[in-house]
Amino acid sequence: xxxxxxxxxxxxxxxxxxxxxxxxxxxxxxxxxxxxxxxxxxxxxxxxxxxxxxxxxxxxxxxxxxxxxxxxxxxxxxxxxxxxxxxxxxxxxxxxxxxxxxxxxxxxxxxxxxxxxxxxxxxxxxxxxxxxxxxxxxxxxxxxxxxxxxxxxxxxxxxxxxxxxxxxxxxxxxxxxxxxxxxxxxxxxxxxxxxxxxxxxxxxxxxxxxxxxxxxxxxxxxxxxxxxxxxxxxxxxxxxxxxxxxxxxxxxxxxxxxxxxxxxxxxxxxxxxxxxxxxxxxxxxxxxxxxxxxxxxxxxxxxxxxxxxxxxxxxxxxxxxxxxxxxxxxxxxxxxxxxxxxxxxxxxxxxxxxxxxxxxxxxxxxxxxxxxxxxxxxxxxxxxxxxxxxxxxxxxxxxxxxxxxxxxxxxxxxxxxxxxxxxxxxxxxxxxxxxxxxxxxxxxxxxxxxxxxxxxxxxxxxxxxxxxxxxxxxxxxxxxxxxxxx
Amino acid sequence: xxxxxxxxxxxxxxxxxxxxxxxxxxxxxxxxxxxxxxxxxxxxxxxxxxxxxxxxxxxxxxxxxxxxxxxxxxxxxxxxxxxxxxxxxxxxxxxxxxxxxxxxxxxxxxxxxxxxxxxxxxxxxxxxxxxxxxxxxxxxxxxxxxxxxxxxxxxxxxxxxxxxxxxxxxxxxxxxxxxxxxxxxxxxxxxxxxxxxxxxxxxxxxxxxxxxxxxxxxxxxxxxxxxxxxxxxxxxxxxxxxxxxxxxxxxxxx
Numbered sequence: 001x002x003x004x005x006x007x008x009x010x011x012x013x014x015x016x017x018x019x020x021x022x023x024x025x026x027x028x029x030x031x032x033x034x035x036x037x038x039x040x041x042x043x044x045x046x047x048x049x050x051x052x053x054x055x056x057x058x059x060x061x062x063x064x065x066x067x068x069x070x071x072x073x074x075x076x077x078x079x080x081x082x083x084x085x086x087x088x089x090x091x092x093x094x095x096x097x098x099x100x101x102x103x104x105x106x107x108x109x110x111x112x113x114x115x116x117x118x119x120x121x122x123x124x125x126x127x128x129x130x131x132x133x134x135x136x137x138x139x140x141x142x143x144x145x146x147x148x149x150x151x152x153x154x155x156x157x158x159x160x161x162x163x164x165x166x167x168x169x170x171x172x173x174x175x176x177x178x179x180x181x182x183x184x185x186x187x188x189x190x191x192x193x194x195x196x197x198x199x200x201x202x203x204x205x206x207x208x209x210x211x212x213x214x215x216x217x218x219x220x221x222x223x224x225x226x227x228x229x230x231x232x233x234x235x236x237x238x239x240x241x242x243x244x245x246x247x248x249x250x251x252x253x254x255x256x257x258x259x260x261x262x263x264x265x266x267x268x269x270x271x272x273x274x275x276x277x278x279x280x281x282x283x284x285x286x287x288x289x290x291x292x293x294x295x296x297x298x299x300x301x302x303x304x305x306x307x308x309x310x311x312x313x314x315x316x317x318x319x320x321x322x323x324x325x326x327x328x329x330x331x332x333x334x335x336x337x338x339x340x341x342x343x344x345x346x347x348x349x350x351x352x353x354x355x356x357x358x359x360x361x362x363x364x365x366x367x368x369x370x371x372x373x374x375x376x377x378x379x380x381x382x383x384x385x386x387x388x389x390x391x392x393x394x395x396x397x398x399x400x401x402x403x404x405x406x407x408x409x410x411x412x413x414x415x416x417x418x419x420x421x422x423x424x425x426x427x428x429x430x431x432x433x434x435x436x437x438x439x440x441x442x443x444x445x446x447x448x449x450x451x452x453x454x455x456x457x458x459x460x461x462x463x464x465x466x467x468x469x470x471x472x473x474x475x476x477x478x479x480x481x482x483x484x485x486x
Numbered sequence: 487x488x489x490x491x492x493x494x495x496x497x498x499x500x501x502x503x504x505x506x507x508x509x510x511x512x513x514x515x516x517x518x519x520x521x522x523x524x525x526x527x528x529x530x531x532x533x534x535x536x537x538x539x540x541x542x543x544x545x546x547x548x549x550x551x552x553x554x555x556x557x558x559x560x561x562x563x564x565x566x567x568x569x570x571x572x573x574x575x576x577x578x579x580x581x582x583x584x585x586x587x588x589x590x591x592x593x594x595x596x597x598x599x600x601x602x603x604x605x606x607x608x609x610x611x612x613x614x615x616x617x618x619x620x621x622x623x624x625x626x627x628x629x630x631x632x633x634x635x636x637x638x639x640x641x642x643x644x645x646x647x648x649x650x651x652x653x654x655x656x657x658x659x660x661x662x663x664x665x666x667x668x669x670x671x672x673x674x675x676x677x678x679x680x681x682x683x684x685x686x687x688x689x690x691x692x693x694x695x696x697x698x699x700x701x702x703x704x705x706x707x708x709x710x711x712x713x714x715x716x717x718x719x720x721x722x723x724x725x726x727x728x729x730x731x732x733x734x735x736x737x738x739x740x
Binding site for chain 1 (some may be wrong): 522533537557558561562563567568570573574577578579583584585588590591595597625644648
């Protein structure tokens with residue numbers, strides 16, 4: 001509790017603490033989107049021909065699609081010609097993109113920015129045993145611990161570097177889980193994605209440290225379109241963390257990322273996200289539109305993919321990290337905390353597609369709504385004909401704070417065989433005046449009581465996060481709930 | 487310790503307390519009895535600072551200070567404790583976690599160092615014995631899945647840990663069988679001290695066989711209509727509240 005109340009006091013006046021802008025020279029392509037822009041991005045990045053072809057195919061497909069309007073969120077029309085699709089911090093070294101810079105070569109301003117965010121890039125300072133790939137706007141600026149991981153045959157680098165150094169791996173797996181035809185935003189991402197992280201764990205290797213990507217949108221009017229691809233070969237395992245922040249800006253910014261995970265026989269991938277994009281101000285002005293496609297494929301038998309997400313930021317969150325359970329006896333998990341405050345909107349959940357026999361999935365979703373926030377859980381559990389003896393357990397709980405917010409639960413369930421079992425539990429509760437009064441009568445201040453109750457509500461999910469992330473997530477919730485006691 | 491002067495208070499539009507006076511000295515145990523709807527729980531909530539109770543006139547002094555100017559958590563930190571008639575469930579929050587937060591915020595307000603996990607555990611284990619609570623309780627969510635009797639014992643356990651200066655126990659006896667009643671009363675009696683006052687609110691005389699009060703008051707129609715020693719409780723049991731009220735009214739009229 002000491003930590004809790006201290007953290008709240010400390011942040012009372014600061015609102016969104018990551019809202020600063022760093023003055024970095026950046027190089028951008030002209031505003032708008034056409035084939036020339038895509039060619040320019042591909043050229044700047046020095047990509048192989050197949051990549052450009054793929055981008056163009058995705059772009060042409062995108063032109064035939066309409067922006068989806070089925071999510072339970074409201075927003076003004078996005079002008080896709082008014083976005084800058086590529087912006088990268090300029091490096092001082094001629095002929096290199098930011099991605100190639102070693103730690104020492106990273107612009108000191110940039111390094112200072114990550115220091116401010118609490119993410120020092122200097123490897124020697126990192127005692128936590130987490131390897132970081134830091135991405136600013138469109139380009140990766142530094143990847144730490146690369147050498148140490150290399151000794152184990154683990155590839156952990158920016159997507160651009162992977163395209164240059166391991167094109168055959170990228171070609172083999174890119175789009176194999178989320179094809180560019182998947183949806184409007186995935187097609188857009190496939191056409192213009194600028195960078196991201198690539199991670200490959202070879203057969204039988206257990207990655208000895210947490211791998212982490214830190215995303216930061218800095219430049220104004222840019223969209224961020226990164227792509228992450230993680231492949232765990234037979235018997236390999238990895239735990240991956242993703243964190244995000246952005247400056248405060250009046251205009252909405254678009255973030256349309258794609259994450260693909262592939263797990264072969266007996267492999268396991270654990271992917272944790274703490275998403276804290278700028279949520280907009282108290283009146284609902286500005287903020288990030290977070291339209292993200294994340295999917296994992298349990299391709300091999302007995303493989304396991306686990307998603308844990310804590311969504312506290314963004315004006316609008318629209319994402320459904322899912323698992324395609326293709327291999328027999330494979331396991332998919334989804335643990336989520338989504339918080340909406342002020343005028344934030346979230347339409348999030350998961351898709352569990354059971355294809356293999358005896359596949360199992362677990363869904364635990366905790367939605368918290370405060371202020372005017374609207375929170376929708378939307379989930380699909382699909383058990384196909386051949387996925388005999390499969391099981392799913394879903395639990396969707398909503399917590400309301402105040403009386404102007406909303407919670408919605410929309411589960412879709414389809415089962416095409418007779419031997420599978422599904423369970424769905426849902427609850428909606430409200431932090432009551434009685435609970436607050438009870439806590440206050442015992443000497444606990446109102447905001448502390450709320451964060452205590454919210455943390456209790458989210459406990460099942462926080463337990464799944466790596467230790468340090470769990471602490472960060474807890475603090476983040478407290479900060480995000482500032483002023484929710486009316 | 488506590489002085490209530492001519493308090494008038496409403497819940498919603500309805501005036502519940504109509505000119506209530508009460509004086510509680512340090513070390514005293516007062517019992518407030520009365521029929522349903524006489525204003526007993528309203529008085530308890532008023533003292534603890536519940537927002538739904540609006541004071542229209544009168545004043546309350548607690549340790550010489552204006553109680554009504556303090557918010558509920560400030561009152562708690564100043565040593566005022568309310569044992570709830572219906573203890574509230576808080577799912578997901580462990581009993582021990584909750585109580586440690588409460589104790590440390592009170593200690594902090596008193597300028598005492600916060601207790602760490604070890605000292606706290608030692609303290610609560612000792613206090614749990616007072617009300618015969620199983621240590622497993624500590625890990626369970628606050629009041630969730632507790633039986634009626636367990637909830638009431640938990641209130642007394644919290645009181646024992648927080649060591650208030652003024653404890654108000656709102657119908658702590660309701661819903662208890664005789665064995666649980668003895669345990670709860672034993673817990674309360676062990677808390678009696680020269681510098682601690684206790685107000686026991688009850689509908690029945692039964693509890694007062696085990697917690698013997700120094701003063702007994704009859705609350706009716708939002709006022710204290712009769713006060714006396716512990717023998718008053720017994721006479722009430724025999725003649726009922728109606729008679730007690732009538733007697734007083736006649737006295738006032740005559």
